[in-house]
Amino acid sequence: MRPDYAHQPLLAPTEDILTAFKTEKGDWNSLRHRFMDLMAQRRVETCLEPGLFAGSCLLCSEALPHQCHRQLVCDYLNGKWGGALTVRHL
Template identity: 35%
Template sequence: MTVFDIGSSGKSAETFFNTLKTSGVKKLIDIRLNNTSQLSGFTKKNDFKFFLKEIIDVEYEHILDFAPTKDILDDFKNKKINWQQYENKYIKLLDDRKIKEKYKDYNFNNCCFLCSEVKNTNCHRRLLKEYLFNSNDNKISL
């Protein structure tokens, strides 16, 4: 199984869509808490779904279950918690939401998790992949 991840910030629409197109992604799973952000204008909710389908024939799904809470995000942004504390809180949130059980039959093959961070190093999309798959085989970052 191949599962990708990508951040939308810092990329032009051309680079973003070409990267997805050449990777073989079949479905993009938006894991942002707020999918109406202006950080990358082409990634706004319904417009984004349209662009993905029309430009590169990729399905779109927004799964809020995979997003951190506003409190966790705000605490990290405001430096009330460090990255390790963020990781712990996010993993606990996934456990509390029973993510592994709820999505055990979901077909993630050739899916791509999207958030806004440029790199996945300090990003919940990396944590989500590690949480769901516990395998280096699924750590393909675009």
């Protein structure tokens, strides 16, 4: 049985990555590359399984999907898991 809510810090950017983007007005491509590298260093694909995401919702503070780490998480994991995840922005 899955919990109703599972906090998963492995899928979150570090504070310095977010600060560089939000406070220091960094560019999205820089955040994207840094976060993708961080997920690779963390090897999140070996710590989680695709089934954990079935019927799940990833939360983020960004209102729009075009600059949101949720999409980057799915892109990264789909690259490792052969497209096992689908994304639908609400």
